[in-house]
Amino acid sequence: xxxxMVAKHAKWPAKADAIxxxxxxxxxAITKYGKENxxxxxxxxxxxxxxxxxxxxxxxGVLKDMPNEExxxxxxxxxxxxYLEAVEETFFAGYKPDAHIRVxxxxxxxxxxxxxxxxxxxxxxxxxxxxxxxxxxxxISEEAGRKISTFQLFSDEGNxxxxxxxxxxxxxxxxxxxLMAIINTPAQNPTGYSVSDDEWDEILAFVKEEAxxxxxxxxxxxDTAYIDFAGAENEKRAFFTKFSNLPDNIFVMAAFSTxxxxxxxxxxxxxxxxxxSNEEIADEFRVSSLHSGRANxxxxxxxxxxxxxxxxxxxxxxxxxxxxxxxxxxxxxRRAEAFxxxxxxxxxxxxxxxxxxxxxxxxxxxxEISDALIEKNIFMxxxxxxxxxxxxxxxxxxxxxxxxxxxxxxxxxx
Amino acid sequence: xxxxMVAKHAKWPAKADAIxxxxxxxxxAITKYGKENxxxxxxxxxxxxxxxxxxxxxxxGVLKDMPNEExxxxxxxxxxxxYLEAVEETFFAGYKPDAHIRVxxxxxxxxxxxxxxxxxxxxxxxxxxxxxxxxxxxxISEEAGRKISTFQLFSDEGNxxxxxxxxxxxxxxxxxxxLMAIINTPAQNPTGYSVSDDEWDEILAFVKEEAxxxxxxxxxxxDTAYIDFAGAENEKRAFFTKFSNLPDNIFVMAAFSTxxxxxxxxxxxxxxxxxxSNEEIADEFRVSSLHSGRANxxxxxxxxxxxxxxxxxxxxxxxxxxxxxxxxxxxxxRRAEAFxxxxxxxxxxxxxxxxxxxxxxxxxxxxEISDALIEKNIFMxxxxxxxxxxxxxxxxxxxxxxxxxxxxxxxxxx
Numbered sequence: 001x002x003x004x005m006v007a008k009h010a011k012w013p014a015k016a017d018a019i020x021x022x023x024x025x026x027x028x029a030i031t032k033y034g035k036e037n038x039x040x041x042x043x044x045x046x047x048x049x050x051x052x053x054x055x056x057x058x059x060x061g062v063l064k065d066m067p068n069e070e071x072x073x074x075x076x077x078x079x080x081x082x083y084l085e086a087v088e089e090t091f092f093a094g095y096k097p098d099a100h101i102r103v104x105x106x107x108x109x110x111x112x113x114x115x116x117x118x119x120x121x122x123x124x125x126x127x128x129x130x131x132x133x134x135x136x137x138x139x140i141s142e143e144a145g146r147k148i149s150t151f152q153l154f155s156d157e158g159n160x161x162x163x164x165x166x167x168x169x170x171x172x173x174x175x176x177x178x179l180m181a182i183i184n185t186p187a188q189n190p191t192g193y194s195v196s197d198d199e200w201d202e203i204l205a206f207v208k209e210e211a212x213x214x215x216x217x218x219x220x221x222x223d224t225a226y227i228d229f230a231g232a233e234n235e236k237r238a239f240f241t242k243f244s245n246l247p248d249n250i251f252v253m254a255a256f257s258t259x260x261x262x263x264x265x266x267x268x269x270x271x272x273x274x275x276x277s278n279e280e281i282a283d284e285f286r287v288s289s290l291h292s293g294r295a296n297x298x299x300x301x302x303x304x305x306x307x308x309x310x311x312x313x314x315x316x317x318x319x320x321x322x323x324x325x326x327x328x329x330x331x332x333x334r335r336a337e338a339f340x341x342x343x344x345x346x347x348x349x350x351x352x353x354x355x356x357x358x359x360x361x362x363x364x365x366x367x368e369i370s371d372a373l374i375e376k377n378i379f380m381x382x383x384x385x386x387x388x389x390x391x392x393x394x395x396x397x398x399x400x401x402x403x404x405x406x407x408x409x410x411x412x413x414x
Numbered sequence: 415x416x417x418x419m420v421a422k423h424a425k426w427p428a429k430a431d432a433i434x435x436x437x438x439x440x441x442x443a444i445t446k447y448g449k450e451n452x453x454x455x456x457x458x459x460x461x462x463x464x465x466x467x468x469x470x471x472x473x474x475g476v477l478k479d480m481p482n483e484e485x486x487x488x489x490x491x492x493x494x495x496x497y498l499e500a501v502e503e504t505f506f507a508g509y510k511p512d513a514h515i516r517v518x519x520x521x522x523x524x525x526x527x528x529x530x531x532x533x534x535x536x537x538x539x540x541x542x543x544x545x546x547x548x549x550x551x552x553x554i555s556e557e558a559g560r561k562i563s564t565f566q567l568f569s570d571e572g573n574x575x576x577x578x579x580x581x582x583x584x585x586x587x588x589x590x591x592x593l594m595a596i597i598n599t600p601a602q603n604p605t606g607y608s609v610s611d612d613e614w615d616e617i618l619a620f621v622k623e624e625a626x627x628x629x630x631x632x633x634x635x636x637d638t639a640y641i642d643f644a645g646a647e648n649e650k651r652a653f654f655t656k657f658s659n660l661p662d663n664i665f666v667m668a669a670f671s672t673x674x675x676x677x678x679x680x681x682x683x684x685x686x687x688x689x690x691s692n693e694e695i696a697d698e699f700r701v702s703s704l705h706s707g708r709a710n711x712x713x714x715x716x717x718x719x720x721x722x723x724x725x726x727x728x729x730x731x732x733x734x735x736x737x738x739x740x741x742x743x744x745x746x747x748r749r750a751e752a753f754x755x756x757x758x759x760x761x762x763x764x765x766x767x768x769x770x771x772x773x774x775x776x777x778x779x780x781x782e783i784s785d786a787l788i789e790k791n792i793f794m795x796x797x798x799x800x801x802x803x804x805x806x807x808x809x810x811x812x813x814x815x816x817x818x819x820x821x822x823x824x825x826x827x828x
Contacts, residue, residue: 005631005665005695007592010533012705014697020490045488055486063485064478071477072469074459074679076434107521107682110712119424136708143709178421217419251419265488266716268521268682280416283428291426294550295557296710298524302680 009145019043019381022370026379039378039398041390044189044357045265046229046328049395054328056263058321062307071303077293078286079105079271083305086312087271091224091256093234098244099252099275100282104289105300109225109257112272113182114140115292116253119285120219121146121180126172128165129182132351132360132385134189134223137182153193158352160199166206173210178217181207186236187226187356190381190388192336194230194354200239204246211247222254228261229329229392230355248278251285258308260357261325267304332357335391339399348407357392361406365413372409378402423559433457433795436784440793453792453812455804458603458771459679460643460742463809468742470677472735476721485717491707492700493519493685497719500726501685505638505670507648512658513666513689514696518703519714523639523671526686527596528554529706530667533699534633535560535594540586542579543596546765546774546799548603548637551596567607572766574613580620587624592631595621600650601640601770604795604802606750608644608768614653618660625661636668642675643743643806644769662692665699672722674771675739683718746771749805753813762821771806775820779827786823792816 004011019042026040035051046054063071078084084103088096106112113136121127123145129137130153138148151168155161165181173179183203186194195203207218230236243252257270274285293299311321339359343350351360363369366382373380373387381388389406391399418425433456440454449465460468477485492498498517502510520526527550535541537559543551544567552562565582569575579595587593597617600608609617621632644650657666671684688699707713725735753773757764765774777783780796787794787801795802803820805813 003631003662003692003695004698005633005663005690006533006698006702007536009536010702010705011698012701014701017491053483053487055482057482060482060485068469068471068474069467071474072677072680073467074673077431107711110708111710114710119420122421122423136712139705140709143705217417219419248417249419259488263486266486266713268711268713268715276419278416281419284418284420284425287426287428288420288424291424291553291557294524295554296525296528297521297682298550299680299682301682301715 022379022381025374029377029379033377037377039394039402041394041402042379042381043393044390045392046260046263046332046357047393051393054263056321056324058311058317058324059262059264059307062310062317063303066303066306070306073302075105075299075302075305077290077299079103079300080302080305080309082309082313084271086309087256087273090312091254091273092240093237095234095237095240097241097275099246099277100279102274102282102286103271104286104293105305106270106272106293107268107297107300108259108270109223109255110136110140110270111297112255112257112270113137113221113223114296115272115289116221116255117141117146117180118144119288119292120251120253121178125176125178125180127180127182128168128172129184132188132191132383134184153191154351160195162199162202162206165203169206169210173216177215178219180219180221182221182223184223184225186224186230186354189226189356190358190383191351191360192353192356192358193351194236195239197239200242204242207250208247211250214249216249218250220250220252222252224254225257226260226356228325229332229357236355243275245277248276248281251276251281253285258304262308264304264307267301269301269304269308331396332392335394335396335399338396339389339391339403342400343403346404346407348403348410351386357390359389359391360386361389361410362386363410363413369410369413372412373406376405376409378405436793436795439788443791443793447791451791453808453816455808455816456793456795457807458804459806460674460677460746460771461807463811465807468677470735470738472725472731472738473676473678473721476724476731477717480717480720484720487716489519489713489716489719491704491713493517493714494716494719494723496723496727498685500723501670501687504726505668505687506654507651509648509651509654511655511689513660513691514693516688516696516700517685518700518707519719520684520686520707521682521711521714522673522684523637523669524550524554524684525711526669526671526684527551527635527637528710529686529703530635530669531555531560531594532558533702533706534665534667535592539590539592539594541594541596542582542586543598546602546605546797548598567605568765574609576613576616576620579617583620583624587630591629592633594633594635596635596637598637598639600638600644600768603640603770604772604797605765605774606767606770606772607765608650609653611653614656618656621664622661625664628663630663632664634664634666636666638668639671640674640770642739643746643771650769657689659691662690662695665690665695667699672718676722678718678721681715681718683715683722745810746806749808749810749813752810753803753805753817756814756817760818760821762817762824765800771804773803773805774800775803775824776800777824777827783824783827786826787820790819790823792819
């Protein structure tokens, strides 16, 4: 046994990244069998029908036309003011709540989640999220000595399980004076579920009731990573107005990312958005977020910020971007519909898909089933309670064919 | 008194950024009096004689020629393998220690410092650095509940104060079983000091002696943010070979940044480099760093990584980049020499400058003196124990003229 040099809290087991490992195998299969014979539904990025990453011309054109000094210079810690303004306007898109709003730039959605969790929970706290969740929530929380606890996302009818949400929320709030709940909506990763407006009403009525105890602090963190590919227009943002006039001891944050909506995954740009009825609480959020920014990464990708700002401020460019995004939104929608319809035809059980990049299938032996599907040249990511199909990365034709094969393989494990 | 919603550890006073505030005043003065009459020595970035940011053509040409998908895609958490290879080769540049080396991509030098401090110190720990230090060390450490303690950087003769370093090191190591010491060299911010090879021998002889106690863990964190502008060739990297065959309980890390060397400040790319005689300790470093990466920002700027890799791998491009960098290195050197010579002529006391972007002047009333200098249209950043002149941002001519005015103003405060 060798000496360990890291501090105890920083000692982690070496773990290969499961998604990258399967994606690697998919690449091998493509080389061996040809891409037409392989369904690579592993990676969470929008691809064309040949599996090539989509990078919007409207976005990268702006970046490449920018003077070098504009990309080279440092941005302020908070972010470029015109980026922050563009985020605020495009994010709420007419559904701005009656609240004091502050926006701070972060490296991607992950940076936003990190700042929120670090600043708004205590060491040892339980953070509540759904049992189907994006696994880095766990990495972010365990790095900081917090712990993810879960409620059942779905009721038997396939709706948001408000009963279990309330039960688990109350249990934790009995033990802690502050509670953060993370809700990944719309277009949840990994299920594709979107909390409906009615369900939001139920959630907010409940937390308002809990907030009547002035000793309790309730933090809602809405992870909106996939919002730009949800709904037909902006209707999936309507729930934002419900964050109006909340009591002071309910603080709402949204984690925003440019990764999907601008296809700027590799540029690492997002934002954390804080909302409060109380201006001092909103200002406190900004100060804490800036301190975290300074202490973690200093400042953000300046060129990427200016791209977002320029698309927002230039009408022609904005239209070009919207046309390009909507084209892909349509393709994504058709792929997902093909997958869902074909699944219904063969009786393949899916979790209720509403929007976004992923569809998930519940099952008992996800790793075994994923392995067995690899034999059929279908590459899906195993999760704790099922397997995930990335419709964002697979052609409509393959989305239509895959469910039959998946059903046959899964039936062998019943 | 309003309710506070952030957790107690995340409550910070609102503080304006002093450097940006003064830089703003300098801009106002330029508008009012003309740029030829204003000396703006505030910002730590390389500027031409007109105060325009230098962005290397060789660097941004590569970025702009890159296919959009290469910029758009996610990089692996660790960083692009060819970036990591390029960093390892160019960073050590022939002075690689006999040690197991691991490199992990981070957002800038700040991200590297953050990961190192978080993973290699305990909450409540004192971290040792010199009394002249880059103030974000304090922000990074206080965010995580650590504390900066200092030793006197300079002896009376203007050398590295090994006596005080040893004294403070021993004091803290009596209280803690692990101790991290941060040494910002070569070309320290804010003094421009570079620890000499002989001084490194003294430092390492001392820590090896302390490491004979097997219960103690010693961590050296070398902040090399300005190394690309130090020395004539690579001789200021020679000390890296001294990190060969250290005992297992001395772990060395270097924080690398592309901000200055590639003028990619705003692209946020750096790396943390770990070195150990023990391969398991090096691997442990990599695992912990990856966990931190996943938990803080997920992954790094892919396009920026490929720029560094391409410059490293393409001989012609590499020469173009080296010519461009060396031209500016020469300009920087001449500016610094002009400032130092002119200071000697008028008897202005400077801290011992060796390399890099900054020269510092010790004084008792830095804020008052900075304010008085603003009246003379000279903009310098006040620090805890003096004021900083950024030769990186001021023409040789102004560097030659400024010391006389600074001396006159400072004498008024004696």
